[in-house]
Amino acid sequence: MGLLNLLSADRSENLFLPAHGRGGALPKNIRKLLKLRPGVWDLPELFEIGGPLISEGAIAESQNSSAMQVGVDRCWYGVNGATGLLQSSLLALARPGQAVLMPRNVHKSCIQACLFGGLIPLLFDVPYFTDRGHASVFDRKWLQRVFRKAKQLDEDIAAVVLVNPTYQGYSADMESLINEIHAHSLPVLVDEAHGAYLISQIRADLPRSAIYFGADLVVHSLHKSASGLVQSAVLWSQGNKVDPLKIERSIDLLQTSSPSSLLLASCEGSIKELFESKWLKKLNSRIEEAELLRDFLINKEVPLLQNSDPLRIILHTSKFGLSGIEVDKRFIKKRIIGELAEPGTLTFCLGFSSHKRLGKRFVRIWNEILTSFGQQKPCLFKRPPFSIVSKPYKPCSYSWASNFEKVNLQDAIGRISVEMVCPYPPGIPLLIPGEILDQSRVDWLIEQKYFWPDQIPDFVRVIS
Numbered sequence: 049m050g051l052l053n054l055l056s057a058d059r060s061e062n063l064f065l066p067a068h069g070r071g072g073a074l075p076k077n078i079r080k081l082l083k084l085r086p087g088v089w090d091l092p093e094l095f096e097i098g099g100p101l102i103s104e105g106a107i108a109e110s111q112n113s114s115a116m117q118v119g120v121d122r123c124w125y126g127v128n129g130a131t132g133l134l135q136s137s138l139l140a141l142a143r144p145g146q147a148v149l150m151p152r153n154v155h156k157s158c159i160q161a162c163l164f165g166g167l168i169p170l171l172f173d174v175p176y177f178t179d180r181g182h183a184s185v186f187d188r189k190w191l192q193r194v195f196r197k198a199k200q201l202d203e204d205i206a207a208v209v210l211v212n213p214t215y216q217g218y219s220a221d222m223e224s225l226i227n228e229i230h231a232h233s234l235p236v237l238v239d240e241a242h243g244a245y246l247i248s249q250i251r252a253d254l255p256r257s258a259i260y261f262g263a264d265l266v267v268h269s270l271h272k273s274a275s276g277l278v279q280s281a282v283l284w285s286q287g288n289k290v291d292p293l294k295i296e297r298s299i300d301l302l303q304t305s306s307p308s309s310l311l312l313a314s315c316e317g318s319i320k321e322l323f324e325s326k327w328l329k330k331l332n333s334r335i336e337e338a339e340l341l342r343d344f345l346i347n348k349e350v351p352l353l354q355n356s357d358p359l360r361i362i363l364h365t366s367k368f369g370l371s372g373i374e375v376d377k378r379f380i381k382k383r384i385i386g387e388l389a390e391p392g393t394l395t396f397c398l399g400f401s402s403h404k405r406l407g408k409r410f411v412r413i414w415n416e417i418l419t420s421f422g423q424q425k426p427c428l429f430k431r432p433p434f435s436i437v438s439k440p441y442k443p444c445s446y447s448w449a450s451n452f453e454k455v456n457l458q459d460a461i462g463r464i465s466v467e468m469v470c471p472y473p474p475g476i477p478l479l480i481p482g483e484i485l486d487q488s489r490v491d492w493l494i495e496q497k498y499f500w501p502d503q504i505p506d507f508v509r510v511i512s
């Protein structure tokens with residue numbers, strides 16, 4: 049069909065990201081811009097425009113005003129997604145040879161930063177929902193245990209990363225976690241890729257952004273959880289634990305020398321909107337609509353899981369013994385396209401456009417799927433075999449750059465991986481470069497291969 053044709057083709061129900069729903073919920077100013085003569089907005093870092101790292105010009109003014117609006121010291125717009133800004137943050141937080149504590153459900157971009165920054169990822173285990181195969185959130189006690197174990201590894205820990213909310217919309221008590229990290233005099237970077245709209249504090253019953261609990265650095269993916277264009281993102285910084293100059297040097301290291309003015313305008317537009325009363329009214333009605341949809345589906349016995357983000361609907365397919373990946377294919381055939389298909393669930397992202405007539409259609413399709421597969425017993429997932437805190441057996445960067453050979457998974461016991469094994473989405477690595485494949489990890493990966501047949505290969509590349 050060709051990319052250009054595909055881009056203009058109609059898709060009936062977008063329940064995937066970006067959250068602007070194929071333009072339906074783009075900020076008014078961006079829509080206006082896109083209606084002008086195509087390309088007039090495609091400009092370089094001209095004098096009046098500037099760029100994310102230039103102290104004068106429209107972008108500097110816009111960044112300053114966004115930071116002021118949110119109540120933080122600084123912010124930087126980004127054109128390489130949350131990925132780019134998480135990586136810049138990590139390079140600003142730690143030097144080569146230093147360690148960063150990160151949860152096992154960290155996004156692959158953070159591991160990549162360790163790889164090229166020479167950092168040591170100290171990965172800590174997180175609670176796990178065996179009924180659906182998801183990483184869960186954890187509390188302060190859990191984190192205290194992580195710190196006790198991490199100290200035994202005798203590494204120079206420079207910072208901690210938290211991921212909140214998760215892709216599926218689970219959220220932790222961030223205040224207590226951030227306080228705990230600060231009690232250890234460490235800075236915390238919060239990957240809030242999925243929680244940008246929470247900075248608007250629209251409702252008291254929704255999670256609050258980690259910004260309001262004093263997180264030192266927070267990264268938002270503006271296309272995932274605000275109405276930005278794909279690749280738009282923002283990094284917020286506050287307090288005196290991280291030097292802004294280090295952040296700028298790191299952004300400069302990784303950012304293109306020609307950031308797109310359209311994407312930067314989209315950063316501005318999607319952030320400003322989060323504080324405009326008209327948009328907040330619209331957001332509120334989207335949330336209410338989502339809650340009605342959820343109630344309707346639950347009343348019709350569609351198995352939905354509880355989370356903290358009303359705009360993310362998690363269909364619990366494994367409750368009926370079904371794979372979310374297979375169920376996703378059926379929904380796609382019926383022209384409902386979800387976001388995150390996993391072995392035990394299928395997560396739909398409602399985004400910021402309206403889905404008023406979705407309920408009945410959803411129920412009909414789900415019932416057809418159940419009839420055609422036949423109801424099966426609930427499927428339980430085995431907890432991953434991770435120790436509470438672990439560090440790679442060999443440095444990530446060394447392993448990644450090592451000569452390698454390809455071995456079948458079952459023959460990989462005792463070998464050291466040179467790569468990530470990482471189903472995408474969600475982009476959470478199951479194995480990272482430098483980790484050793486012991487028996488339990490190999491058994492678990494073989495089992496995971498059964499659940500993610502197209503995403504996990506039969507082989508792994510290991511140091512030769």
Ligand SMILES: Cc1ncc(COP(=O)(O)O)c(C=O)c1O
Nearest residue numbers: 129130131155215239241269475
């Ligand atoms: C938790 C989390 N962090 C970061 C990212 C990267 O976001 P982006 O696509 O904006 O680079 C993702 C993408 O899936 C994610 O799920």
